[in-house]
Amino acid sequence: MTPAQFTAETSGRGEFVRQANRFTQRITADGSSDWPVEPGRYRLVVSLACPWAHRSVIVRRLLGLEDALSLAVVDPIRDARGWRFSLDEGGRDPVLGIEFLSEAYLATDPSFTGRYTVPAIVDVHTGQVATNDYPRITLDLSTQWREFHRDGAPDLYPEPLRAEIDAVIEPIFRNVNNGVYRCGFAASQQAYEEAFHDLFGELDRLSDRLATQRYLVGDTITEADIRLFTTLVRFDAVYHGHFKCNRQKLTEMPVLWAYARDLFQTPGFGDTVDFDHIKRHYYGTHEQLNPSGIVPLGPDESGWHTPHGREALGGSPFGTGTPPPAV
Structure with a gap:
């Protein structure tokens, strides 16, 4: 078929x-x-x-x-x-x-x-x-x-931080998670440019926030980090070119690139990423954006495993809990 x-x-x-x-x-x-x-x-x-x-x-x-x-x-x-x-x-x-x-x-x-x-x-x-x-x-x-939940599972939506998490994830959804789609599927130049500026304006604000703290809210991973990560990990592979989100690559945004690598190297994040599925889906399904159906070979994935240095900001991914067992 x-x-x-x-x-x-x-x-x-x-x-x-x-x-x-x-x-x-x-x-x-x-x-x-x-x-x-x-x-x-x-x-x-x-x-x-x-x-x-x-x-x-x-x-x-x-x-x-x-x-x-x-x-x-x-x-x-x-x-x-x-x-x-x-x-x-x-x-x-x-x-x-x-x-x-x-x-x-x-x-x-x-x-x-x-x-x-x-x-x-x-x-x-x-x-x-x-x-x-x-x-x-x-x-x-x-x-x-x-x-x-398993013993040692993290609290990803801790009650004392829920109001702050909700406040952080709302613009992330509007401008970043959905923002890349607003860029990619815009049907007018004006709509595209508005989405483009919203996207990179929000990424700049997030970069400023994460320059001095390891995670988006609190000292451990939360729902907010998960929601941002799933867009960042796809950014250079598909959104930068396929969706015209091309002011910069993720690898050209130092704070966000280090933050994304930190999460990628945390058990439960990088081990759930499948770049083959990601690229084949976007480039093979969006016929109006990529009529040839050709799937690019890049980018090089080895950079995801390089040191990130985010430990210096304090905090730890699981707090007093434990990471999930190896896959």
Whole structure:
């Protein structure tokens, strides 16, 4: 089957408009929703190429939820029916028994006509999507699934810091996480330039903040660092060229490059990155941006393993906790 072209929605001014999440119920520990926390009941469906899904992969690993919440990885190339399970034997997810994520979406809402997005948490028993609300998924893994965290798991959303974390991640989402898409899929010069300036203005502010502190909020890794990392780790590989985010490469922004390397070398971050999936997805799926479908060979990935020197700023990734075990 041929790859499907990603068609971006835009406003009348040519601004990229992100599709709203369709399934926004929460999986809760107190029974306040239709989806109770229950180990083994749900399957987290992700693309290793997708930054939004990558967040949930990192959080799941840091918290040690592998035994409680199983993981399904889709092919980085979507076909005409969306994300597919062609990496699995027989092209079918071994737990859900489906070939395409769309089957779970349509089992939940037969009238759904939007894009079938990842991450999605699917109920194994019914085959329905419990949630595809990616901002909430990771927060709930930290707070609602606490009973099943590993010993020594970090608190990625500590209650005393939640207001500050929320304040930090809002402009990161608008200007950086979504900002690179606003650049890449802008349909007018004005929309592109506005997104470009928002993106690099925010990166400059983050660089100033991180020049004197190791992490975005507090002395340990939090949800804020995870959300920024998944965009930074893709920046030079795809966003700089493919999305025209080309004022500078990440490797040309000293503070952010050192910060990103620090996180990459922290267990749970770099060991969840798949540059092959990332590049093949972006360059092979966005036909309107890369009609040839050629996937670039660079950049050189060895720089991610070079010393970063961020230890001098104090703090430690896991505080009084421990890193996740080696993969």
